[in-house]
Amino acid sequence: MRILTDSPQHYGRHQSFLKQKYRLRAAVFGGRLEWDVSVTDGEDQYDDLKPTYVLTITEGGLVAGCVRLLAGSLSAERLSFEQVCSAGYRSIPHNDGAPIRSAA
Template sequence: MRILVVSPDLYERHRSLLTQMHRLRALIFGSRLSWDVEIAAAEERDEYDAVGPTYILAVDATDRVAGCARLLPALGPTMLERTFPTLLATGALAAHMGMVESSRFCVDTSLEAGRGGGQLHQATLTMFAGIIEWSMTNGYSEIVTATDLRFERILKRAGWPMRRLGEPAAIGNTTAVAGILPADRTSFERVLPAGYRSTLAPENDIRGAA
């Protein structure tokens, strides 16, 4: 399984993978989690897909998208501050140049490849490592996100605990919480799965540290 970064200049080149991504989001958020999301033509999209985000994709050996996340600079429009400000203790995000927002994270854990006894799915750890690696490579030291309590526990299991920015609150049919995750080498090495590959760094650079 490898990490692929799709920045706005690469949208057209990777159109088929982005279509898979939007369909995976519809499957996970719409069908499995029953979140209140907009789905059209079996694809989930929202207003933040229209402002030039960078997408992180976990792609398997058959070019199937197994996981995805959307990254936007925290100084720009973010889902957390515009859509879920109630999750912030102060109602506002203290954004800075070194902070990026991760949203629409999801993984298809039904895939047999990547399952391990008692371990987190390889696609989940691959996504964690890819987000951290991309953030470090692009000068970000903090990742801010809104998630649910179940996923907060997964982050803790992976050795990448989140620092809360407010108290949990009911949003739709889930209990959500906002927090900050560190983007540093220590966190990267903790979540790094065996066989990790990405398009971000030369061989034996960041990945060779683990």
Template sequence: MRILAVRATACGEFAELIDSMHRLRTRVFRDRLNWDVKVRNGLEADEYDQLDPTYILAVSSAGQVAGCARLLPAMGPTMLANAFPQLLSSRRLEAHASMVESSRFCVDTSLAQNHTGGFLHRTTLMMFAGIIEWSIASGFHEIVTATDLRFERILKRAGWPMQRLGAPCPIGNTIAVAGTLPANTESFDRLRPVGYRSATNMRGHVAA
């Protein structure tokens, strides 16, 4: 397993990985979680995928996308500010140049059926470490996100607790909550699992 940071405009083999990521998002967000998301030709995507985000991908040794997240600078359009302001106590996101938004985080649970019991936990930790590593390399020190209460508990158990920005609120068929997470070397060292492999090289770029 390795972590890749890939721009949405990437081509070649990375474009194939991005398509695999959108298919994974369809399986997770539409099929499993029953979210109201837009799917076209089997690919889940929305308007924020058109803003040239960076995707953090966990890629297995077989070349399968096992996990993904989408990162966008918080100073620009974000899901939290534009789509879910009700999750913010002030109804507006206090964004700054060192803040990045993480969205569409998921891990492929179907792959875990062919691995040991710790696969999901390890993939999740690798994704957390990859998000932090890329954020630091790109000059971001704070991550903002909207998630559900279950995932908030996962973050806390992992040792990366979220600082809430408002009270939990029902959105669709889940109870959502917004918060911030630190992007620093202390968090990276604490969350990075043994054998962590990254292609970001701490410069925010994919290693071809």
């Protein structure tokens, strides 16, 4: 596996990985976790803030995981923090049976 960082000025270089990332996030957050997330063309409202993405890429060229890093702003931080705290924490079974800790 390898790690790829993708900042806004380089989004165009990694379109294939970004498209995979959007599909992966939709499957996890909208599908498996059933979060109420508004998505347009694979992106949600936080993608509009031009974050830097950290992607985990398999040897076969597939996105296996991702993290979105946002610049700090009071309104975005407050909304995210309140959403996480109001939802609480729970364990989510992973494909191999080991629980993943998640805010949901």
